[in-house]
Amino acid sequence: MQEWRLILDDPAGGQENMAIDESMLIACENSLSTSTVRFYGWSQPTLSLGCFQKIGAYKENCDALGIPIVRRITGGRAVLHDMELTYAIASDDAALFEKGIVGAYRIISDCMAAAIKDLGIDAFIEDSRPKAQDSRLKNQEFSCFKSVSRYEILINGKKIVGSAQKRLKRAFLQHGSIIMDVNRGMFSSVFGKNHSIDGLSSYVDIDKDALIKSILKRFEHGLSIKLISGELTSFETDLKHRLIEDKYKDDCCRLQVASKDLKLGSCSTGL
Numbered sequence: 001m002q003e004w005r006l007i008l009d010d011p012a013g014g015q016e017n018m019a020i021d022e023s024m025l026i027a028c029e030n031s032l033s034t035s036t037v038r039f040y041g042w043s044q045p046t047l048s049l050g051c052f053q054k055i056g057a058y059k060e061n062c063d064a065l066g067i068p069i070v071r072r073i074t075g076g077r078a079v080l081h082d083m084e085l086t087y088a089i090a091s092d093d094a095a096l097f098e099k100g101i102v103g104a105y106r107i108i109s110d111c112m113a114a115a116i117k118d119l120g121i122d123a124f125i126e127d128s129r130p131k132a133q134d135s136r137l138k139n140q141e142f143s144c145f146k147s148v149s150r151y152e153i154l155i156n157g158k159k160i161v162g163s164a165q166k167r168l169k170r171a172f173l174q175h176g177s178i179i180m181d182v183n184r185g186m187f188s189s190v191f192g193k194n195h196s197i198d199g200l201s202s203y204v205d206i207d208k209d210a211l212i213k214s215i216l217k218r219f220e221h222g223l224s225i226k227l228i229s230g231e232l233t234s235f236e237t238d239l240k241h242r243l244i245e246d247k248y249k250d251d252c253c254r255l256q257v258a259s260k261d262l263k264l265g266s267c268s269t270g271l
Contacts, residue, residue, distance in 0.1 A: 001224055001225060001226050002035070002093065002224070002225050002226070003034065003225070003226045003227075003228050004034060004035045004036060004037060004091075004223075004225045004226070004227050004228070005033065005034050005035070005036040005037070005227075005228060005229075005230040006036070006037050006038075006216070006227040006228060006229050006230065007036060007037070007038040007039070007040075007229075007230060007231060007232070008038075008039050008040075008212070008229070009038060009039065009040040009041075010040075010041070011040065011041035011042055011043045012040065012041075012042070012043055013042070013043050013044070013046070013068070014042065014046035014048060014068055014069075014070030014081070014248075015070055015244050015248040015249060016240070016244060017040055017042065017070075017086070018048070018070050018071075018072055018073065018243075018248055019239075019240045019241075019243035019244045019247070019248050020038070020040075020088075020232065020236070020240050021038070021073070021088045021090070021173055021175050022073050022173070022239075022243055022247075023232070023235075023236040023237075023239040023240045023243060024036050024038065024088065024090035024173065024232075024236060025073070025090045025166065025168065025171060025172070025173035026168075026239060027090075027233065027235055027236050027239070028090045028091060028092045028171040029092065029168045029169065029170060029171040031092070032233065032235050032236075033090075033233050033235070033236060035089075035090065035091035035092060035093050035225075036088075036089070036090045036091070036230075037087070037088070037089055037216070037219060037227060038087065038088040038089075038090075039085060039086065039087055039088075039212055040086050040088070041084070041085070041086060041208075042081045042082065042084075042086070044067075044068070045065075045067050045080065045081065045082040045183070045186060046067065046068050046069070046070060046080075046081045046082075047062050047067055047068070047069045047070075047078055047079070047080050047081070047190065048069075048070050048071070048072050048078065048079050048081060049069065049070070049071045049072065049077075049078050050071075050072060050074065050075045050076040050077055050078070050164065051071060051072055051073055051074060051075055051166075052075060053071075053075075053076075053077060053078065055069070058078060058190065061189060061190050062190065064189075065186065065189055065190070067080075067186075067190070070248060071248075072164065072175075073166050073173065074164035074165055074166045074173065074174075074175065075164050075165075075166075076162070076164035078190075078191075079162055079177050080186070080187055080190055080191070081177060082182075082183055082186065083179070083180050083181040083182065083183065083199065084177045084178055084179050084180055084199075085177075085178040085180060085208050085211055085212065086175065086176070086177055086178070087112075087175060087176060087178065087215070088173065088174070088175035089108060089173070089174045089175070090171065090172070090173045091171060091172060092170050092171040093223075096223070097167075097170065097171065097172055101165055101167065101172075102151065104165070104172060104174065105151050105163070105165060105174065106125075106151045107222065107223070108163070108174060109125055109151045109152065109153055109161075109163075110125065110222060111215070111218040111219050111221075111222040111223065112153060112161060112178070112215055112218070113125050113153050114218045114222070115211070115214040115215040115217070115218040116153065116155075116160075116200070116211075116214075118214045118217075118218070119200075119204055119206050119210070119211065119214055120204055121155060121200065121203045121204050122155065123153050123154070123155055123160070124153070124154045124155070125151055125152070125153060125154075126151065126152050126153075126154055127151070155198065155200075155203060156198070156203075158197060158198050159197070160178065160179055160198065160199070160200065161176055161177065161178050161179070162176055162177050162179075163175065163176030163177075164176065178200070178211070179197060179198070179199040179200065180199050180200050180201055180208065180211075181199040181200075181201040182197055182198065182199045
């Protein structure tokens with residue numbers, strides 16, 4: 001049974017959270033850290049954009065509300081991070097990596113859906129392929145929770161977990177939001193009044209610690225791993241600070257696909 005690292009972080013700002021996730025991926029890609037499961041929160045409501053997503057009207061709406069914006073290394077659409085539990089998995093486990101994006105996504109979703117069911121909620125995994133109309137919405141101004149992709153987790157037909165993935169040559173990062181509760185006024189101000197979501201609190205009275213405990217149990221069983229509490233390595237910590245300064249700081253409006261590379265041994269990140 002493999003041992004994976006477990007990191008339980010305090011809430012942090014968007015730049016730091018995204019820089020930590022990316023540093024874990026790069027360290028894993030270069031065999032400088034083990035596969036890791038990380039849980040974290042956000043020190044203030046923050047909008048994250050997918051790596052290829054246009055900022056559109058989000059900036060005006062978020063500026064009016066004092067909501068900072070950060071761009072993720074992963075794809076997908078905008079997510080308003082607020083009252084949620086956020087998870088990240090960085091892994092070079094060959095058995096998981098070689099299943100491809102969809103295969104790894106399905107395994108992780110199975111574990112999380114089982115954990116939510118353990119709490120007494122009838123979570124459902126969408127098994128059908130996305131409808132053709134979803135692809136036409138890729139770059140428009142919608143929330144990640146507006147549409148449902150294959151193997152995402154639903155409750156009463158509503159998406160409750162939104163996830164995205166980034167793959168390098170031998171490691172991948174998957175991170176996502178598990179909605180606990182929703183500030184509907186804030187959400188409507190960012191995405192519009194005709195777009196609503198639910199959180200787990202709509203179905204069961206559960207706190208984050210209990211949810212984490214349930215997910216960890218299912219991860220260990222479903223991935224055949226042993227999770228050991230740990231922290232970032234010195235390499236990851238130094239890289240986190242470099243990424244914040246060179247990539248994430250004041251950079252939310254720029255598509256991060258064609259800038260200088262941050263060279264790291266045999267691997268580089270497109271900044």
